[in-house]
Amino acid sequence: xxxxxxxxxRFLATLTPAYFFELFWFYFVFEFIRYFFLEFIVLNLYKxxxxxxxxxxxxxxxxxxxxxxxxxxxxxxxxxxxxxxKLANSLSEQTYKNIEIIVVDDGSDDETPIIGRSLExxxxxxxxxxxxxxxxxxSAANCALxxxxxxxxxxxxxxxxxxxxxxxxxxxxxxxxxxxxxxGGNVSVRNYNESLVTTLQGxxxxxxxxxxxxxxxxxxxxxxxxxxxxxxxxxxxxxxKGWDIGPGLDGDITVKIRKKGYKIAFAEDANCLxxxxxxxxxxxxxxxxxxxxxxxxxxxxxxxxxxxxQSFKFSNFISAFENITYNVLxxxxxxxxxxxxxxxxxxxxxNIFITNILLYTTTNYVKFVVYSLYRPKAHVSMSYxxxxxxxxxxxxxxxxxxxxxVAYLQEFFFKKSYQDPWNPRKTSIHGEYLGI
Amino acid sequence: MKHFETHNYKSxxxxxxxxxxxxxxxxxxxPPLEEIADHDAVVIEVKNLDFVRLIVNAVxxxxxxxxxLTPIFLLKKDVLDDVPYIEELVDGSIKSLDDLxxxxxxxxxxxxxxxxxxxxSSVSFxxxxxxxxxxxxxxxxxxxxxxxxDKYSNLYYSFPFMAINFEEKEEHxxxxxxxxxxxxxxxxxxxxxxxxLCSSCSGSHMSYRExxxxxxxxxxxxxxxxHHFPCGYVGPMKDFSNEIDDKLDCPKCNKRxxxxxxxxxxxxxxxxxxxxSHNFQDYNVNAxxxxxHTDRSVETxxxxxxxxxxxxxxxxxxxxxxxxxxxxxxxxxxxxxxYDTFKTMLKYEIERLKQTLxxxxxxxxxxxxxxxxxxxxxxxxxxxxxxxxxxxxxxxIRSSDVIAxxxxxxxxVSMNDIPHKIALxxxxxxxxxxxxxxxxSFDDLExxxxxxxxxxxxxxxxxxxxRELLAEFD
Ligand SMILES: [Zn+2]
Ligand SMILES: [Zn+2]
Ligand SMILES: [Zn+2]
Numbered sequence: 001x002x003x004x005x006x007x008x009x010r011f012l013a014t015l016t017p018a019y020f021f022e023l024f025w026f027y028f029v030f031e032f033i034r035y036f037f038l039e040f041i042v043l044n045l046y047k048x049x050x051x052x053x054x055x056x057x058x059x060x061x062x063x064x065x066x067x068x069x070x071x072x073x074x075x076x077x078x079x080x081x082x083x084x085x086k087l088a089n090s091l092s093e094q095t096y097k098n099i100e101i102i103v104v105d106d107g108s109d110d111e112t113p114i115i116g117r118s119l120e121x122x123x124x125x126x127x128x129x130x131x132x133x134x135x136x137x138x139s140a141a142n143c144a145l146x147x148x149x150x151x152x153x154x155x156x157x158x159x160x161x162x163x164x165x166x167x168x169x170x171x172x173x174x175x176x177x178x179x180x181x182x183x184g185g186n187v188s189v190r191n192y193n194e195s196l197v198t199t200l201q202g203x204x205x206x207x208x209x210x211x212x213x214x215x216x217x218x219x220x221x222x223x224x225x226x227x228x229x230x231x232x233x234x235x236x237x238x239x240x241k242g243w244d245i246g247p248g249l250d251g252d253i254t255v256k257i258r259k260k261g262y263k264i265a266f267a268e269d270a271n272c273l274x275x276x277x278x279x280x281x282x283x284x285x286x287x288x289x290x291x292x293x294x295x296x297x298x299x300x301x302x303x304x305x306x307x308x309x310q311s312f313k314f315s316n317f318i319s320a321f322e323n324i325t326y327n328v329l330x331x332x333x334x335x336x337x338x339x340x341x342x343x344x345x346x347x348x349x350x351n352i353f354i355t356n357i358l359l360y361t362t363t364n365y366v367k368f369v370v371y372s373l374y375r376p377k378a379h380v381s382m383s384y385x386x387x388x389x390x391x392x393x394x395x396x397x398x399x400x401x402x403x404x405x406v407a408y409l410q411e412f413f414f415k416k417s418y419q420d421p422w423n424p425r426k427t428s429i430h431g432e433y434l435g436i
Numbered sequence: 437m438k439h440f441e442t443h444n445y446k447s448x449x450x451x452x453x454x455x456x457x458x459x460x461x462x463x464x465x466x467p468p469l470e471e472i473a474d475h476d477a478v479v480i481e482v483k484n485l486d487f488v489r490l491i492v493n494a495v496x497x498x499x500x501x502x503x504x505l506t507p508i509f510l511l512k513k514d515v516l517d518d519v520p521y522i523e524e525l526v527d528g529s530i531k532s533l534d535d536l537x538x539x540x541x542x543x544x545x546x547x548x549x550x551x552x553x554x555x556x557s558s559v560s561f562x563x564x565x566x567x568x569x570x571x572x573x574x575x576x577x578x579x580x581x582x583x584x585x586d587k588y589s590n591l592y593y594s595f596p597f598m599a600i601n602f603e604e605k606e607e608h609x610x611x612x613x614x615x616x617x618x619x620x621x622x623x624x625x626x627x628x629x630x631x632x633l634c635s636s637c638s639g640s641h642m643s644y645r646e647x648x649x650x651x652x653x654x655x656x657x658x659x660x661x662x663h664h665f666p667c668g669y670v671g672p673m674k675d676f677s678n679e680i681d682d683k684l685d686c687p688k689c690n691k692r693x694x695x696x697x698x699x700x701x702x703x704x705x706x707x708x709x710x711x712x713s714h715n716f717q718d719y720n721v722n723a724x725x726x727x728x729h730t731d732r733s734v735e736t737x738x739x740x741x742x743x744x745x746x747x748x749x750x751x752x753x754x755x756x757x758x759x760x761x762x763x764x765x766x767x768x769x770x771x772x773x774x775y776d777t778f779k780t781m782l783k784y785e786i787e788r789l790k791q792t793l794x795x796x797x798x799x800x801x802x803x804x805x806x807x808x809x810x811x812x813x814x815x816x817x818x819x820x821x822x823x824x825x826x827x828x829x830x831x832x833i834r835s836s837d838v839i840a841x842x843x844x845x846x847x848x849v850s851m852n853d854i855p856h857k858i859a860l861x862x863x864x865x866x867x868x869x870x871x872x873x874x875x876x877s878f879d880d881l882e883x884x885x886x887x888x889x890x891x892x893x894x895x896x897x898x899x900x901x902x903r904e905l906l907a908e909f910d
Contacts, residue, residue, distance in 0.1 A: 107703070117718055120649075120716075120718065121649075121718070127714075127715055127716065128717070128718070129661075129704065129706065129715075129717060130704060130717060131661065131663075131703030131704045132703055132704055133663075133701050133702075133703040133704075134703075135663040135665075135668075135670065135701075135703055136668070138668040139663045139668050139669075139670045139703075140670075142668055142669055142670040142671075143661065143663075143670035143671075143703075146670055146671040146672070146675075147706070147715045149713075241667070241669055241687065241688035242668065242669065242670075242688070243668055244667060244668050245665075245666075245667075245668045426665055426697070426698075426701070427665040427666075427668065429665075430665045430666035430699065431666075433666075434666060
């Protein structure tokens, strides 16, 4: 142990800036510049912009309540009955009142039909549609959409919970810019203190959603409106005739709205809490699905975005390009880095490894503390997470990277997503055939 | 003509055979009903069932026991379907007049039982209907009163022996009276079926419709929901129909739907309200009453249990002794309290006596020949007599004392805080006054008043003292 420390001290002494870059280019180019430096600048710009636009926002809010449009809240899902009462009840507490709630039961095999029906009778739900045959998430959402009468559509997940001003906040961006076709809400982890894996996801959501989406939204390349909390203009969804087969239908519909020429906004202050997988095993399952859909939708279904033609739009291109670069390419580039280090710097490998861990961990701490200052309001005290931050290197750098790699390979070579039981076989067979 | 050898037509309607005489009804001719009382039985020739029903109804609904209790037989020369309603009201049928001999035994039996009855006139309509019912059941040895499915009845079921007393619209009152008779202990019931009636008018002719849960309109259209697998579109079938042919085309991806289960399916059905455009799967069911036009949810319909009834021992006794009034009738008499209330007050009086050791009394006044008396009085008069009796008693006791009917022939009176001797004297005076009252009101009515007056004993429970007081009047 002492030997290792000794050798490491000697290693540090040899580091010149040029040598440092030679050994840690991966961290420097990808992690530091993209995920720290750039984000930090954008966050500041964002803060300035929201300060200068605060009157405009207040005006938008006033116009929302003046017009008071009917808003349809769609809650599609399977076996979600146990969450429905709580959700419907909390929706009745929302500051925005002119809502209709449409629940679609996608072939549940539990008490959902009974619960939904009785809530409909009690007037807590406006329309409850029970589909005996499961059709998958997209079909359930489309079914709800077909019978929605609102001018705006909000898509929710039954197992999430929402701040009582969340509906109001997610609608405001439509009134700030009439080119906005869809708005994503801010999703945080509710069960962050349930286990280590949920705590780590809590930090991850804070980085990738709260901070990440604020940044991408500012840059105009925000690309996924979460299914857990998203708002849409009804006329835009009508043009698209709703969602296509998933998985990854959230990202898909966002791309389709972009392609129609509408903007996508992120409502950082529209808060939604979701429960995340509480074991590493369950998390793997979820992430494999998400990561596969990235390949499937970005690189297969919507690859036309990357090709210059009449409908080409620069921001759409950047959005897809950034996504592919920083997720797919980078993922494989990391293996290149690992290979180079193992091949050419083998004697130093342990020291390089330690340094990388220290670099990432330090960055994580700085980011976390600094970005917390930019966070509008928090459901959790940030200090809770501080002790867990060192684990993020392994969680992010190893665990999620490994999952992602498997997912990409499965999807590239075997189109595994079409076999996902998340969709009924009767629908995914068509998705596979059509290559979507 | 064989008939003329054995039967003797006394008049157009009367037929005699041996010692029996029958009222013989045929050819749509209706005899004067009061004649029936002088004969042993009625025979109706069955040609037209409506006519038979009319006659049977007329006989059984008559108020004179000598008429409504008369045995009725049907003469069926041809094979005819039984009409359960009519069969229930008659005592049998024969194929030809030659068979009359076979039913004479039945006629004897009925008439013997009929003569053992002591029919009294009743205070109320309810008591009257109950009297008729238990008399008919007793005389005909009818063990069970069965409800008969009847599409003409407002209740879907008829109790012919009850229905004869009611207009079609008021048949639900029959159920009320049957329940009353059960409460009085005359009948014992068993569940048979349940019917649902209009909550406003008790009508049963309902039109049931699926209606919109939001606006209750019945103007709704159901449609299959279709899910097109390739594109995930979901909507009602009308979204998929085109103007050219009857094939279905997807509005989202324009593909033609080919094969259910392969490229599309129908996960559910949805209803669209054409009045308020609400979409729903769970419609309400409303019942529109065709009598009073109210249109309400079926949940508001009133459930009525239809039961079968048996005559109890008490019912048989009441049939024989005569049934004058229901407990409801005697509770309604001004100046009296309910018997239950009387018992409670008595209990408190005994409690009080334990503290004060005073003298209080309990008195019973009983009409010994009540069935005789009541059969001579009409129901209106009878009610009047009840009232008069009570007002005479009231004027002889203190205002704090109470009066209650124990039965239609026995009145109980409390006489608190007076010595027993004085109580006895007051009782004697009351009976004299009562007898005078009857004498001055009715010429040839003999009423036997019997009385018993006891001093209250605070060491004995109130119920025991009442039992002892009333034992001899039961
Ligand atoms: Zn309606
Ligand atoms: Zn289609
Ligand atoms: Zn009615």
